Amino acid sequence: MTGTLKGLLPIAIGIAILFVFQAVGGPSMFGAYQEDALLVIGINIVLGLSLNIVNGFTGQFSIGHAGFMALGAYAGGAITYYGAIKLWGSYPPELPPGTGDLLFVVALVCAGLVAAGAGYLVGLPSLRLRGDYLAIVTLGFAEIIRIIITQTEPVLSKQEVSQHSTLSLFKYLGGKSIFDRIPRVTNFFWVYSVVLIVIVVCYRLKQSTHGRAMLSVRENEIAAEAMGVHTTRFKVRAFVMAAFFAGVAGGLYAMKLGNLDANRFDFQRSFESIVMVVLGGMGSISGVCLAAVLVTYAPYLLRDVGLDQYRMVIYSLSLVVLMVVRPQGLFGMHEAWTVFAGEAGRRRWQSFIGTPKRWYLGVRAYARKVVGT
Amino acid sequence: MVRSRSSVQVLVGVLSLTLSAALATTSAGCDKLRGKKKKPAPSASPSASASPSPTPGGEGGTILIGEFGSMTGAEASFGESTHKGIELALEHINAKGGVLGKQLKLKSYDDAGNPEQATAVVTKLVTDDKVTAILGEVASNLSIAGGQVAQDSGTPMISPSSTNVQVTKDRDHVFRVCFIDPFQGFAMAKFTTETLKHTKAAILRDQTQSYSQGLADAFKDAYVKMGGSIVADESYSKGDKNFNSQLSKIKAAKPEVIFLPGYYSDVATIAKQARQLGLKLPLLGGDGWDSPELFQIGGQALDNTYFSNHYSHEEPRDAVKVFVGDFQKKFGIIPDGLAALGYDAAMLLADAMRRAGSTDKKAIRDAIASTKDFPGVTGTITIDAERNSQKPAVILKIEGGKASYVASVAPTP
Numbered sequence: 111m112t113g114t115l116k117g118l119l120p121i122a123i124g125i126a127i128l129f130v131f132q133a134v135g136g137p138s139m140f141g142a143y144q145e146d147a148l149l150v151i152g153i154n155i156v157l158g159l160s161l162n163i164v165n166g167f168t169g170q171f172s173i174g175h176a177g178f179m180a181l182g183a184y185a186g187g188a189i190t191y192y193g194a195i196k197l198w199g200s201y202p203p204e205l206p207p208g209t210g211d212l213l214f215v216v217a218l219v220c221a222g223l224v225a226a227g228a229g230y231l232v233g234l235p236s237l238r239l240r241g242d243y244l245a246i247v248t249l250g251f252a253e254i255i256r257i258i259i260t261q262t263e264p265v266l267s268k269q270e271v272s273q274h275s276t277l278s279l280f281k282y283l284g285g286k287s288i289f290d291r292i293p294r295v296t297n298f299f300w301v302y303s304v305v306l307i308v309i310v311v312c313y314r315l316k317q318s319t320h321g322r323a324m325l326s327v328r329e330n331e332i333a334a335e336a337m338g339v340h341t342t343r344f345k346v347r348a349f350v351m352a353a354f355f356a357g358v359a360g361g362l363y364a365m366k367l368g369n370l371d372a373n374r375f376d377f378q379r380s381f382e383s384i385v386m387v388v389l390g391g392m393g394s395i396s397g398v399c400l401a402a403v404l405v406t407y408a409p410y411l412l413r414d415v416g417l418d419q420y421r422m423v424i425y426s427l428s429l430v431v432l433m434v435v436r437p438q439g440l441f442g443m444h445e446a447w448t449v450f451a452g453e454a455g456r457r458r459w460q461s462f463i464g465t466p467k468r469w470y471l472g473v474r475a476y477a478r479k480v481v482g483t
Numbered sequence: 484m485v486r487s488r489s490s491v492q493v494l495v496g497v498l499s500l501t502l503s504a505a506l507a508t509t510s511a512g513c514d515k516l517r518g519k520k521k522k523p524a525p526s527a528s529p530s531a532s533a534s535p536s537p538t539p540g541g542e543g544g545t546i547l548i549g550e551f552g553s554m555t556g557a558e559a560s561f562g563e564s565t566h567k568g569i570e571l572a573l574e575h576i577n578a579k580g581g582v583l584g585k586q587l588k589l590k591s592y593d594d595a596g597n598p599e600q601a602t603a604v605v606t607k608l609v610t611d612d613k614v615t616a617i618l619g620e621v622a623s624n625l626s627i628a629g630g631q632v633a634q635d636s637g638t639p640m641i642s643p644s645s646t647n648v649q650v651t652k653d654r655d656h657v658f659r660v661c662f663i664d665p666f667q668g669f670a671m672a673k674f675t676t677e678t679l680k681h682t683k684a685a686i687l688r689d690q691t692q693s694y695s696q697g698l699a700d701a702f703k704d705a706y707v708k709m710g711g712s713i714v715a716d717e718s719y720s721k722g723d724k725n726f727n728s729q730l731s732k733i734k735a736a737k738p739e740v741i742f743l744p745g746y747y748s749d750v751a752t753i754a755k756q757a758r759q760l761g762l763k764l765p766l767l768g769g770d771g772w773d774s775p776e777l778f779q780i781g782g783q784a785l786d787n788t789y790f791s792n793h794y795s796h797e798e799p800r801d802a803v804k805v806f807v808g809d810f811q812k813k814f815g816i817i818p819d820g821l822a823a824l825g826y827d828a829a830m831l832l833a834d835a836m837r838r839a840g841s842t843d844k845k846a847i848r849d850a851i852a853s854t855k856d857f858p859g860v861t862g863t864i865t866i867d868a869e870r871n872s873q874k875p876a877v878i879l880k881i882e883g884g885k886a887s888y889v890a891s892v893a894p895t896p
Contacts, residue, residue, distance in 0.1 A: 367602060
């Protein structure tokens with residue numbers, strides 16, 4: 111019982127705070143541009159954290175995360191778009207207060223479930239594979255999803271919808287062109303409520319029996335198997351959970367942007383999530399969050415200071431430097447609050463600040479040698 | 484046990500309360516946003532509120548125009564070309580005294596070919612920079628992403644070169660100065676039947692690109708209506724390297740021409756393999772062919788091919804000669820179609836501002852919508868009720884590694 115409470119209380123308090131914040135118009139005080147950045151950051155945190163369950167906790171190298179996101183985005187977009195037309199004729203419904211958001215929540219959950227179902231289907235046969243082979247399967251899966259979506263017919267207009275049965279509507283997702291005019295209902299409250307839920311779920315998972323089992327699969331699969339961990343089952347579970355949250359992130363994304371282009375869900379999108387996980391540290395929740403914020407906000411920040419033409423140079427250089435200085439990611443396997451705690455933490459801190467110092471000393475010694483001769 | 488159960492009950496109560504309250508207010512918040520978005524239209528452009536009546540030849544000042552484009556990323560060369568065209572247009576406009584006695588100033592941002600960034604930069608242009616109007620994007624998905632923001636904020640936007648039908652659909656603040664995808668298919672069909680006099684065509688389309696699908700479908704429709712027949716309709720996926728099986732099937736169907744509405748890299752490879760298979764017939768395509776790389780990859784195989792485009796720098800018109808001359812003087816290269824369209828978009832916007840007589844966004848929008856027979860570099864532009872432009876397409880013929888102007892195909896009334 112207390113376990114349930116421990117899990118639900120932070121979510122309840124957080125959602126209440128977020129709700130008040132949204133109600134008093136808090137997000138708009140940042141200005142529309144910064145608010146837009148905050149929404150994208152939130153969605154990317156959800157994406158990064160969900161991938162972290164597979165790549166970070168369970169140590170499986172999945173590079174097909176964009177496929178799950180695409181499924182969620184199209185499922186969520188289709189449910190709000192067609193659902194709103196079927197139920198009310200258009201969006202937003204003026205009459206019953208909150209019903210539009212109810213549809214939105216239903217769409218998000220369905221988006222997650224569709225992606226989770228796909229995650230299960232793919233996971234079951236392919237998670238008996240390891241390493242590179244699994245990576246190739248996941249990549250192939252994401253490409254299949256993308257190609258299937260690109261085969262769907264153009265989106266139906268309000269007038270055309272009534273001539274089709276509800277089930278057949280899923281043939282008309284606008285994959286050949288663009289899925290346009292999805293109601294843009296994602297706002298600060300919804301994005302950060304989902305972020306909060308995902309953070310709590312990830313954190314509690316990491317501490318739980320299931321999480322420990324996943325970590326054991328990452329550390330040594332054979333040893334884990336010997337200890338009685340059903341490795342395939344845990345890999346599939348991790349996959350399904352990750353797919354669910356990726357689907358939800360996709361739904362948020364679809365209803366934030368208002369239009370979907372299937373070609374945007376290519377492997378590059380998967381790699382954006384992978385960069386967050388690797389940069390933050392495999393399995394580190396706070397690390398992945400921080401990495402998602404950094405990677406996502408960088409272009410916004412550079413634009414503000416007028417350096418956006420150097421975006422690619424700065425981005426790639428900082429990635430290289432970070433990977434040289436911290437090959438294990440920002441926080442490694444630890445969290446922000448434990449990484450420098452205790453005796454081991456102190457040593458870690460010293461080596462962390464020691465690296466640039468060593469570099470500086472090395473360069474200085476080299477310079478002296480050059481000047482000396 | 485009892486204690487914890489009651490606390491759980493309280494918790495559930497709190498949760499359901501917050502949720503239901505959240506549901507109610509977020510919809511209210513939505514309306515609030517909507518209401519707020521409408522407001523900026525009159526107040527967002529400071530120059531408009533400062534001088535509601537136009538001050539012709541007044542005390543100067545500037546009008547800020549926003550531009551968003553792909554200056555980096557896969558489509559960087561498109562963004563660069565368009566930007567140069569817009570720059571030249573502003574130079575020409577400002578040299579002649581600007582608009583309404585004010586100089587035009589350009590604020591441009593890079594969206595890196597990414598729809599999320601396009602949304603972000605257009606939001607920035609509208610809310611932070613408070614631009615009067617927006618010019619932008621080449622790729623249709625980016626124009627749609629940015630166009631939605633422009634639409635919601637009541638800012639007029641002109642896309643120089645997004646040809647997808649959906650860009651302007653249901654968005655009454657979004658216009659374009661290029662023709663739309665179906666028209667290119669129509670123009671090629673008309674050119675094939677009337678000029679080349681061929682009645683049997685094959686289609687080889689890129690099934691992953693909406694651009695290619697749109698052109699292929701439109702060509703098929705128009706061609707059949709004009710009395711031609713489609714003897715084969717094959718497809719491939721962008722990036723494929725081997726097209727022999729599709730081409731063999733096409734060869735067996737004995738067409739007189741092949742319509743290849745793809746992008747230059749695939750098209751050049753297809754042309755090479757078609758010639759190797761002994762298919763000497765004319766190949767036809769759309770503006771996706773327009774790239775210097777086409778000739779680098781395709782070489783000799785491209786002889787006897789035709790493609791439709793927005794403009795040709797060889798077209799014998801004064802407007803084209805002036806534009807090409809000045810562009811070469813400024814940038815040292817011959818302008819491509821995207822530069823010409825960027826130039827036309829900016830010129831048309833300035834023209835609309837003059838006709839509107841003010842920098843009020845609503846007035847400018849209405850003026851753009853009523854544009855008729857505007858003399859652009861890429862042809863005479865009339866904005867129709869769908870906010871698309873009615874204008875001719877140019878047909879180019881490739882011979883000896885060079886594309887040269889053959890004909891213009893006008894839209895039939």
